[in-house]
Amino acid sequence: MLKEFKNFIMTGNVIDFAVAVILAGAVGLVVNGFVADIIMPIVGHFAGGMDFASMKVILTEASGVEGEAGYVAENAIRWGAWVNTIVNLLIVGFVMFLIVKAYNKTKTPPEPAAPAGPTAEELLAEIRDSLKK
Template sequence: MLKEFKNFIMTGNVIEFAVAVIMAGAVNGVVKGFVDDIVMPIVGYFSGGVDFADKKIILTEAVAASEGVTEVIEVAIRYGAWVNTIVNLIIVGFIMFLLIKGYNKMKKPVVAEAPAPAGPTQEELLAEIRDLLKK
């Protein structure tokens, strides 16, 4: 059983999948930083200085007790963070589209083999048998 597990782990598909998962984690951090630190400030600038990350609809205000300790936490719908996530998704989708498009261009085109010459049809065979029987 250990040998079978080793063979399973060492197959190309599992190793490629592991590399893909690790790369996805790294790309996620890069894209999140790009969206949060570059794209959204530009969008905020053109929308009148709005910072989407802080946008929310407060359902219940936070209640502070003595010495700044919160007794009841704030309940809010953070739609600004959701907008950032949607922009993140669009950017990742576009990058994946470009990667797949480039990969498909680099792949060698598959040359279709010429079909094997077709043998005689059933009618031709029957005609040949008929001719042989006549002789």
């Protein structure tokens, strides 16, 4: 059973999948940083200086001092963070679209089938018959 597991793990598909998962995590971090540090400040600038990450609707205010007995944390709907997540999703989707499009361009199209024509023997027979006439 251990030998079968080793054969399964060492197949190309599993290794390729593992590499893809690791790269996807790294690309996710890069894209998250790009959205949070570059795109959202630009969007906030054109939206009148808003920081979407801090936008929220407070349902219950915080009361008391944090760390002391009787402290109640703020309860809020953080819709700005959700907007950031949606922008992140759109950018990741667009990047994945570009990657797949570039990958599809690298694939070579299958060669068209050669047209069915006369064989060499048939051509030689035609030449022979022409010379006899």
